[in-house]
Amino acid sequence: MQTHKTLPWRRSAAMALGWALASMAAQAQSSHTPAPTPGPTAASAPAQEPTAWSLRALFDHAWQRQPEAQAQPLRQQAAEAARLAAQRWTVEPSALALQTRTDRPGSQQGQREIEVGLSAPLWLPGERARSAALGDAQWQQVQSQQRAAQWQLAAQVRQAWWDWQRARSDMALAQDRLHSARQLAADVQRRWQAGDLARTDGLQAQAVVAQAEAAQAEAQGTLQAARAALSAWGALPGTAPGAPAPQDWRAEPLADAAAQAVPDTHPALAQAQAQAQVARHTAELAAVQRRANPELSVAATRGRDQAGERYRQSVTLGLRIPLGDNALAQAKEAAAQADALEQETRLQRERERLTQDLHAAQARAAAAQAQTDAAARHAALAQETLGHVDKAFRLGEADWPTRLRAEQDAAQAQRQLARARIDAAAAVSALRQALGLLPE
Numbered sequence: 001m002q003t004h005k006t007l008p009w010r011r012s013a014a015m016a017l018g019w020a021l022a023s024m025a026a027q028a029q030s031s032h033t034p035a036p037t038p039g040p041t042a043a044s045a046p047a048q049e050p051t052a053w054s055l056r057a058l059f060d061h062a063w064q065r066q067p068e069a070q071a072q073p074l075r076q077q078a079a080e081a082a083r084l085a086a087q088r089w090t091v092e093p094s095a096l097a098l099q100t101r102t103d104r105p106g107s108q109q110g111q112r113e114i115e116v117g118l119s120a121p122l123w124l125p126g127e128r129a130r131s132a133a134l135g136d137a138q139w140q141q142v143q144s145q146q147r148a149a150q151w152q153l154a155a156q157v158r159q160a161w162w163d164w165q166r167a168r169s170d171m172a173l174a175q176d177r178l179h180s181a182r183q184l185a186a187d188v189q190r191r192w193q194a195g196d197l198a199r200t201d202g203l204q205a206q207a208v209v210a211q212a213e214a215a216q217a218e219a220q221g222t223l224q225a226a227r228a229a230l231s232a233w234g235a236l237p238g239t240a241p242g243a244p245a246p247q248d249w250r251a252e253p254l255a256d257a258a259a260q261a262v263p264d265t266h267p268a269l270a271q272a273q274a275q276a277q278v279a280r281h282t283a284e285l286a287a288v289q290r291r292a293n294p295e296l297s298v299a300a301t302r303g304r305d306q307a308g309e310r311y312r313q314s315v316t317l318g319l320r321i322p323l324g325d326n327a328l329a330q331a332k333e334a335a336a337q338a339d340a341l342e343q344e345t346r347l348q349r350e351r352e353r354l355t356q357d358l359h360a361a362q363a364r365a366a367a368a369q370a371q372t373d374a375a376a377r378h379a380a381l382a383q384e385t386l387g388h389v390d391k392a393f394r395l396g397e398a399d400w401p402t403r404l405r406a407e408q409d410a411a412q413a414q415r416q417l418a419r420a421r422i423d424a425a426a427a428v429s430a431l432r433q434a435l436g437l438l439p440e
Helices: 002-032 055-064 067-085 127-193 199-231 267-288 327-394 400-434
Strands: 095-102 112-121 295-304 312-320
Touching: 055 127, 067 127, 127 199, 127 267, 127 400, 199 400, 267 327, 327 400
Parallel strands: none
Antiparallel strands: 095 112, 112 295, 295 312
């Protein structure tokens, strides 16, 4: 009986002791573990970076944030309203006139007359057709202004994009060079300890490591600056600063490099043409608006001469025709003609400038491609030479300065090749910009 009563008590004591030890261990662990830092709130948390960006996606994102994109719908509404205004039957909206006349104010006696009239200004000969043509030209100008703004934005986005790609490539090569220098320095250190190399060789290897570290720090700063410039367009590239830059960029499709003339669809040229067209139609409209518009009026009159008589009704039809030319209209016409001549001259100069830019972009693209081919051959030869020198160095047939010089030549050749490839892609992008094409 005694044993039967003791077992539950021992079991309970053991369980209580176990819970106590577990609690003490948890308290000890919590006392040695630092408190977690509270994460940023929703208001202060940084924006998450997209996992992947392309040049086209970056351009689309940047355009949506531009003031021109925000105001474009309202500008289109204004241009459409101007086009509709030329389709009205009258120049301005009609006016309603109400008037009454009596010789005994404040009483119902004596003469009384009530007149209700409607007046409407009429179009001058040829004014309506030229107003409609001006409205169409203004509509085309609004559309061309949007395309020109997109084209100008594309040039800035392209510049920031390719600067970032160069910085990423330089950062990746700097990291590879530092890794190779450290491995080489470790090999030299082992061979110096074994007595195969001199102490000066080991010091020179450490100097190469320090030089590679300095180059990496410089590339890191350039990458940060390029990334900040790119993020100004509202997007942060997915590659973190300091990470190796994979060759994930794609060059834009090669445009018609044989084109010798700027296409009429070029945004800058189309904008200049639209401005010249608006100025031309404005001058043509001002040529017919030399005098004020005639005015047609219709009025209905109901009146009596004295109290007790029956009211008489009459209808009045009138036409008001201004005589003589307006001096202000002549000044307006002269100013419109001068503006039209200026815009025509500006269009010619703009076409010449764009043609020169196109030829320069074609030359740079051809030179960049030739440089890339030469850099590829140079990098292949330098890499092959490094392989032979490294094998000879390990067999003791080549000295350390020769091995180091081959390593540096191969690294420099690889850097030049990577830069040449990006420059060639950037040159194609610049050629597409000169042709007036947006990023793809």
